[in-house]
Amino acid sequence: MSDISTTARSGFLHPKLLNCSLSDNSTTACSGFFNPKLFELLVSDNSTTACSGYFNPKLLKLWMSDNSTTAEVAPQLLYKFIEQTMQPGPSVSLKCSASGNPTPKIVWYVDGFPLPNNDRLMIGQYVTMFGDVISHVNITAVKSEDGGDYECRALSKAGVASHSARLNIYVPPSAPIVSVNSVHKNSVSLQWRVEDIGGAPLKGFTLTFRREPAEWEELQLDRRINSYVLENLQCGTRYQFTINTYNTIGTSPSSEVESVKTKGDKPSAPPTQSFIRLNTTSITLDLSSWQDGGCPILYFSIEFKLHESSTEWIIVSNKIETNARYNIGDLDPGTAYNLRMTAHNNAGSTHKEFYFKTLDFVEIKNELGRVELPSVQTVFTDAHLLAVIVSSIFGTILALIGALICFKNCS
Structure with missing residues (x-):
């Protein structure tokens, strides 16, 4: 090599003609498509070398003389991982590869933060014989918290290249x-x-x-x-x-x-005097006197028995669907009874036992005897009332006399 020789360096080549002009007196023509391997040209003064072949984008390095110069090439990503969606459990691997001069270093991030390296999440990186750097992230038994935006960055003093894609770890939702x-x-x-x-x-x-x-x-x-x-x-x-x-x-x-x-309570029972109307051989029950507690009363159950002398309840009805009056007959006059009522609504049932005694004939006579009637003395001591009575009698007599006279004349 001569002192005045120069080196032209090319990185990733698409299939095209590569011409390398070296020293003043020597020329190296490199043309064609290069095979995927590292190629070196050692060129002396006045020598000419032609090199051709197929090139699968790789880094081409030309080592020349002590006075040769090398051009920097910014990092370029050769392989990029894609977005993935999975459930927790399996393992997953993310991979990036890059080239450049000088050889870049790849670092990983998730959601903008540096990716940690631990027993379940491992980061590996190596450089191939062609000068490419390959880096991968292996996640063992992925969990829902492993999901996020993953990014690989290829860094060197010549520049930066980056790529990101999302790793979706879907799980069933949490309980509402x-x-x-x-x-x-x-x-x-x-x-x-x-x-x-x-x-x-x-x-x-x-x-x-x-x-x-x-x-x-x-x-x-x-x-x-x-x-x-x-x-x-x-x-x-x-x-x-x-x-x-x-x-x-x-x-x-x-x-x-x-x-x-839900809002509403069981029915509430009324007092005996407002619920039971007594008679000699029957009673009348005012079912509307029951309070429904905010929920309509659905039906009543009614039973009765002789007070103290009997333990057997007589069922009147198990389902009376009315809120009006209800009569119970065929009772004995002047007899004590127990009445057992149950009112039902959606909130529940209310049980209430009442005591009553039917009226006897003496009590009825006494009741009638207590009715106050106007006395004769009171009537005749009232002057206005007396005048009305006398006028009415006199008018009646005159009407009868007139009718009799008319009857005789007509005959």
């Missing part, structure tokens, strides 16, 4: 957190939220509910809502609710069971 907004007689308003949807869009919700202790029922709800009013419930009744959600990967656990009682 349910709260009760409001409670009414026949409805309950529910609201919920899902803190972790599992990476994949939610597909919908399943509301499961029951009236204690009935069978569970299911209701499918739209994925876009986070509240619901469950209607047509029974008044004063306890219900249980739970909600789960699902995405393309699977179904979440169910939320904690919420237990709610």
Whole structure:
């Protein structure tokens, strides 16, 4: 080599003609397509070398004389990993390769932060015989927290090249957190939220509910809502609710069971005097005097028995569906009885026992005797009333006389 020789260096070549002019008195023509290998040209003064072959993009280095110069080449990425979607459990590998002069170094990031190197996440890197650098990330038994935007950066003093793609680790969503907004007689308003949807869009919700202790029922709800009013419930009744959600990967656990009682209470019994009307051989029950507790009374059950002298209850009816008056007859006058009533509504049943005694004939006579009538003395001491009575009698007599005279004349 001569002192005045120069070196022309080329990095990644697309198939094209490569011409290398070396010293003043020597010329090396390198043309054609180069085979994938490192090629060296040692050229002396006045020598000419022609080199040709096939070239699969590789780094071509030309080592020349002590006075030769080498051009820097910015990093270029040769291989880039792609976006992947998977569930937790399997292992995954991400790979990048790059070239450049000087040989670059590849560093890894996830969501903008340097990727840690630990027992489950390992980073490897090596340089090939052609000067390419290859780096890979191996993740063993991926977890949901491994998901994110992964980036490989090829760095050298000549520049930077980078590439990023997402690793999606999808899991079933977490259990919804349910709260009760409001409670009414026949409805309950529910609201919920899902803190972790599992990476994949939610597909919908399943509301499961029951009236204690009935069978569970299911209701499918739209994925876009986070509240619901469950209607047509029974008044004063306890219900249980739970909600789960699902995405393309699977179904979440169910939320904690919420237990709610709709508004309304059991019926309340009235006092005896406003409920029972007594007679000698019958009684009348005013069923409308019962308070329904906010839930309509569905029906009554009625039984009675002789007071103290009998232990056997006589069933009048097990289901009287009326809130009006109800008569019980064929009773003995002046006899003590026990009456047992049960009022039913959706909130429950109320039992009440009443004591009563039918009237006897003496009591009826006494009742009639207590009725006050105007006395004769009182009538005749009233001047206005006396004048009216006398006028009425006199008018009646005159009318009779007139009628008699008319009858005789007509005859």
